[in-house]
Amino acid sequence: MTNSSKSTMDTPLSAMTDVGSITGGRRMRRNRRSDWSRRLIRENALTINDLIWPIFVMDGDNEAQPIGAMPGVDRLSIDNAVRAAEKAATLGIPVIALFPYTNPDLRDDEGSEALNENNLICRALRAIKKEVPEVGLMTDVALDPYTSHGHDGLLRDGIILNDETVEQLTRQALVQAEAGSDIIGPSDMMDGRIGAIRAVLDNQGYTDTQIMAYTAKYASAFYGPFREAVGANSTLKGDKQTYQMDPSNTDEALMEAQLDINEGADMLMVKPGMPYLDVLRRLKDEFAMPTFAYQVSGEYAMLCAAGQNGWLDQERVMWESLLAFKRAGADGILTYFAPTIAETLKR
Ligand SMILES: NCc1[nH]cc(CCC(=O)O)c1CC(=O)O
Numbered sequence: 114m115t116n117s118s119k120s121t122m123d124t125p126l127s128a129m130t131d132v133g134s135i136t137g138g139r140r141m142r143r144n145r146r147s148d149w150s151r152r153l154i155r156e157n158a159l160t161i162n163d164l165i166w167p168i169f170v171m172d173g174d175n176e177a178q179p180i181g182a183m184p185g186v187d188r189l190s191i192d193n194a195v196r197a198a199e200k201a202a203t204l205g206i207p208v209i210a211l212f213p214y215t216n217p218d219l220r221d222d223e224g225s226e227a228l229n230e231n232n233l234i235c236r237a238l239r240a241i242k243k244e245v246p247e248v249g250l251m252t253d254v255a256l257d258p259y260t261s262h263g264h265d266g267l268l269r270d271g272i273i274l275n276d277e278t279v280e281q282l283t284r285q286a287l288v289q290a291e292a293g294s295d296i297i298g299p300s301d302m303m304d305g306r307i308g309a310i311r312a313v314l315d316n317q318g319y320t321d322t323q324i325m326a327y328t329a330k331y332a333s334a335f336y337g338p339f340r341e342a343v344g345a346n347s348t349l350k351g352d353k354q355t356y357q358m359d360p361s362n363t364d365e366a367l368m369e370a371q372l373d374i375n376e377g378a379d380m381l382m383v384k385p386g387m388p389y390l391d392v393l394r395r396l397k398d399e400f401a402m403p404t405f406a407y408q409v410s411g412e413y414a415m416l417c418a419a420g421q422n423g424w425l426d427q428e429r430v431m432w433e434s435l436l437a438f439k440r441a442g443a444d445g446i447l448t449y450f451a452p453t454i455a456e457t458l459k460r
């Protein structure tokens with residue numbers, strides 16, 4: 114033993130470790146001692162009412178086609194999508210969000226199938242509305258599941274045209290509203306589309322159809338599994354950096370939000386979720402709007418993969434990741450874990 118450690122040993126312990134005087138008597142652990150106390154002081158909680166469940170729809174009868182990078186998530190034919198909606202209703206999940214897998218032969222340069230009032234999404238909307246009217250239905254407005262080039266907008270000479278795309282998107286939104294969509298979710302990031310869609314909806318008598326703007330949608334690598342699910346992975350030429358946001362920016366998200374609010378958005382969304390909690394918090398603080406986070410396909414894939422490998426406790430990271438959205442200010446979360454979470458919460 115060295116001299117210094119010997120002298121340390123001789124010092125009365127109470128003088129060295131008088132935590133009470135160090136913290137001024139404050140002991141944070143007091144409140145954490147027991148389960149009842151932890152529950153009592155809890156600031157945020159996840160409830161079934163916070164959940165939006167994204168579902169992939171495909172053609173066919175009684176189809177459930179697994180998606181490789183999204184364990185437990187299937188593409189569903191419309192009859193099975195109705196079953197899923199019934200499940201959502203039973204569990205009390207407020208909203209399901211529908212995404213189409215469009216047959217490759219229906220995809221073209223303009224994404225014209227998006228405007229077909231009998232396309233997959235419209236048929237799914239009508240079927241679900243008829244059988245399960247108590248569940249809210251949200252639909253995606255963007256051209257990527259319908260274009261042969263996989264982009265959300267119209268492409269000319271390698272450039273995504275803004276205003277021409279907006280025109281196309283307003284028609285797409287109208288077709289969806291007519292088929293029974295309750296919440297229009299423009300995910301395309303064109304400028305001015307929220308205002309244009311609002312104007313057309315109002316003009317056609319759909320004043321009650323809500324708009325959840327994908328306001329701060331980033332050009333992210335976390336969408337990979339989704340693009341596989343809607344079959345846009347192999348078709349996508351280039352990337353989406355000229356319309357989706359640069360992951361480096363947050364001030365820009367505030368401007369996007371300000372515009373969408375002015376143009377008539379009822380709700381805002383930040384996407385992806387977990388890597389962008391700072392953006393979520395800023396939007397919520399700045400605008401106090403109903404604000405949502407999308408825990409995207411890549412986040413889901415990541416948590417499931419680590420869980421399957423035994424590297425993370427999947428159950429616990431799932432809860433923790435969703436609670437983080439609530440803490441960061443989300444009023445609700447789009448998550449592929451929605452049915453699992455709701456089943457547990459219901460018990
Ligand atoms: N514009 C379509 C759209 N709507 C939702 C997602 C991603 C959702 C997810 O990854 O779970 C995408 C993909 C993209 O923009 O490339």
Ligand SMILES: [Mg+2]
Nearest residue numbers: 302303304369
């Ligand atoms: Mg915008």
